[in-house]
Amino acid sequence: MKTKIIFSEKCLGYGQYHIEGPERVKKAAEILKKLGYEFLEPEPASEDDLLRVHDVDYVWNVKKSLVDDPDTPAYDNIFEFARLSAGGAILAAKVGGFSIMRPPGHHAGRNGAALGAYTRGFCYFNNIAIAVKYLDKPTLILDIDGHHGNGTQEIFLGDEKVTYISLHRHPNYPGTGVIHEGNCLNFPLPPDCGDEVHNKILDKALSSVDVDRFEVVAVSAGFDAHVGDLASLGLTEKSYGNIGKKIGRLGKQTFFVLEGGYKGENVGKNINALIRAYENPT
Numbered sequence: 249m250k251t252k253i254i255f256s257e258k259c260l261g262y263g264q265y266h267i268e269g270p271e272r273v274k275k276a277a278e279i280l281k282k283l284g285y286e287f288l289e290p291e292p293a294s295e296d297d298l299l300r301v302h303d304v305d306y307v308w309n310v311k312k313s314l315v316d317d318p319d320t321p322a323y324d325n326i327f328e329f330a331r332l333s334a335g336g337a338i339l340a341a342k343v344g345g346f347s348i349m350r351p352p353g354h355h356a357g358r359n360g361a362a363l364g365a366y367t368r369g370f371c372y373f374n375n376i377a378i379a380v381k382y383l384d385k386p387t388l389i390l391d392i393d394g395h396h397g398n399g400t401q402e403i404f405l406g407d408e409k410v411t412y413i414s415l416h417r418h419p420n421y422p423g424t425g426v427i428h429e430g431n432c433l434n435f436p437l438p439p440d441c442g443d444e445v446h447n448k449i450l451d452k453a454l455s456s457v458d459v460d461r462f463e464v465v466a467v468s469a470g471f472d473a474h475v476g477d478l479a480s481l482g483l484t485e486k487s488y489g490n491i492g493k494k495i496g497r498l499g500k501q502t503f504f505v506l507e508g509g510y511k512g513e514n515v516g517k518n519i520n521a522l523i524r525a526y527e528n529p530t
């Protein structure tokens with residue numbers, strides 16, 4: 249396995265009683281360590297990195313722990329946790345790795361809640377957007393989390409360098425991503441649609457873009473579309489293997505950033521299935 253896992257135990261230090269708690273990532277890290285993956289420690293993203301994506305007032309409010317909503321509490325020091333997670337995404341982008349840092353990011357828009365969503369959905373800074381802007385290359389963002397990445401869409405809508413593809417459960421939080429909008433291609437799917445439908449729609453989504461245009465593929469790798477998880481599309485470990493193969497066949501510089509997925513054991517196994525297939529796509 250040449251894909252490195254980006255992780256710091258520091259990300260386990262908040263939110264013990266929240267569904268987006270440390271256990272999910274701790275368990276995944278244990279599984280991946282046992283399987284022999286090499287781990288790298290990230291550095292926090294700089295303010296310049298954050299400001300390529302977020303407004304200065306919003307960054308300030310996160311810094312002062314002033315941002316609070318029912319899903320996304322204003323934890324003490326959340327700024328430090330959030331910018332270390334963003335730094336994890338940047339390191340993943342630099343080395344072609346997989347960041348399993350938390351908090352997740354794809355619901356965070358420029359100023360917080362995006363496109364009319366009523367909360368920030370456990371997200372503070374948009375990690376994948378920060379990493380994509382850091383590289384600043386023509387990029388295809390593929391979002392396989394079970395929820396629509398409304399923050400990512402808000403940030404990149406109209407950006408000629410970036411195309412955003414999302415497959416997600418609908419209806420569900422955040423309620424966006426029902427139709428294609430410009431460079432943001434949305435594929436809403438019914439709850440528990442299963443492997444076969446997901447597979448077919450992912451093929452359709454990837455064939456609808458000219459992959460040659462892109463230098464980089466950035467994957468918002470959420471695992472809450474796994475059967476029984478928060479946005480189940482009825483996917484299994486095998487499904488994540490199929491997804492990994494399709495990503496590997498694109499043959500591009502690729503990196504992965506964890507989004508959702510709330511059962512640590514599944515997250516760890518699914519990441520392994522995804523990476524193994526991505527590295528051996530034929």
Ligand SMILES: [Zn+2]
Pocket residue numbers: 393394395470472479507508509
């Ligand atoms: Zn999700």
